[in-house]
Amino acid sequence: MNSLMTFMLYADGEPYLTLRHDDILKLLRAGCIDAPTLTAEQIHDKSKGNAISKGLIMLQVAWFVMQLITRAIYRLETTQLEVGTLAFAVLNFLTYAMWWNKPLIVQCPHPVYWKSTESKPEDYIVKYVCASIIMLLLIMSALVVMKETNLLRS
Amino acid sequence: MTVALLVVIGSINDLLGIADTATSRKLRVPTFDGTIGLEESDKMVLALAGLLMATIFGGIHCMAWFFTFPTYQEQVLWRMSAVAITCTPWVALLTISLMAFLDTPDAVNGPVSLLHIMLYVATRAILLVLMFTTLRNLPPDAYKAVSWTTLVPHL
Numbered sequence: 001m002n003s004l005m006t007f008m009l010y011a012d013g014e015p016y017l018t019l020r021h022d023d024i025l026k027l028l029r030a031g032c033i034d035a036p037t038l039t040a041e042q043i044h045d046k047s048k049g050n051a052i053s054k055g056l057i058m059l060q061v062a063w064f065v066m067q068l069i070t071r072a073i074y075r076l077e078t079t080q081l082e083v084g085t086l087a088f089a090v091l092n093f094l095t096y097a098m099w100w101n102k103p104l105i106v107q108c109p110h111p112v113y114w115k116s117t118e119s120k121p122e123d124y125i126v127k128y129v130c131a132s133i134i135m136l137l138l139i140m141s142a143l144v145v146m147k148e149t150n151l152l153r154s
Numbered sequence: 155m156t157v158a159l160l161v162v163i164g165s166i167n168d169l170l171g172i173a174d175t176a177t178s179r180k181l182r183v184p185t186f187d188g189t190i191g192l193e194e195s196d197k198m199v200l201a202l203a204g205l206l207m208a209t210i211f212g213g214i215h216c217m218a219w220f221f222t223f224p225t226y227q228e229q230v231l232w233r234m235s236a237v238a239i240t241c242t243p244w245v246a247l248l249t250i251s252l253m254a255f256l257d258t259p260d261a262v263n264g265p266v267s268l269l270h271i272m273l274y275v276a277t278r279a280i281l282l283v284l285m286f287t288t289l290r291n292l293p294p295d296a297y298k299a300v301s302w303t304t305l306v307p308h309l
Binding site: 067070071074075076077078079080081083084086087090091094146147 | 207210211214215217218221222223232260264268281282284285286288289292293295296298300
């Protein structure tokens, strides 16, 4: 579903909601869920990328960069398109370095089961969602009004 | 226009997860989860890293400074745009801190920030278009490939 490792809350055997770090803490403190146990190996097992798939792309980019360098040494013309590609390739290198350990294309979230019988998930989460949607809409409409008035003035 | 703006802001918001929306909330998480609270110093480091990346990106475009262009106008346009995308992030940082220092009203801050964004987007678009239009008339050298076999001794 998404490339991020997530926890999915199951209530009555149905997937209910993806949990975020603040939700997990809140529900843990309220005693509604058990702390999810997950090892580093289990997280890496979710990844569909490996050293070969990542290494191949790195190799291709390195080959491209090397060709540009030798072209410069032999004083052969380089096109503007190649310079633009090089700019993206360098950023690509930096992204790969940052995301090297991040599990790629995680499709199944880790299940967390609702165990409390006295309360329901709605009591904890839905109200909060509604409040924040209203807040978001208010902020966005305020932004829009600000932008429109500024445009009208100038 | 308002609706279009809302759609754009909404989709960016979904990606970054700045605030909760119904779609991003229910059964998936935002791609770039921005909900984790960061320290002020971490935010500074992130902003600086972003600026550095933008500078590297723009700097590489500046490498085409003395390249052959089909027309002189295109060369000037490329140079101006390359300098613009390299410097705009820093200029934006300067003006934002200056505006924060001078405590200018929002009516000034908004349009000034918008101007920077528009400048950046326009120059990036110009560079992208030029990359392809300059292909129409390449110098003969651009078609030559490096003959790797001559680099191997005794072949």
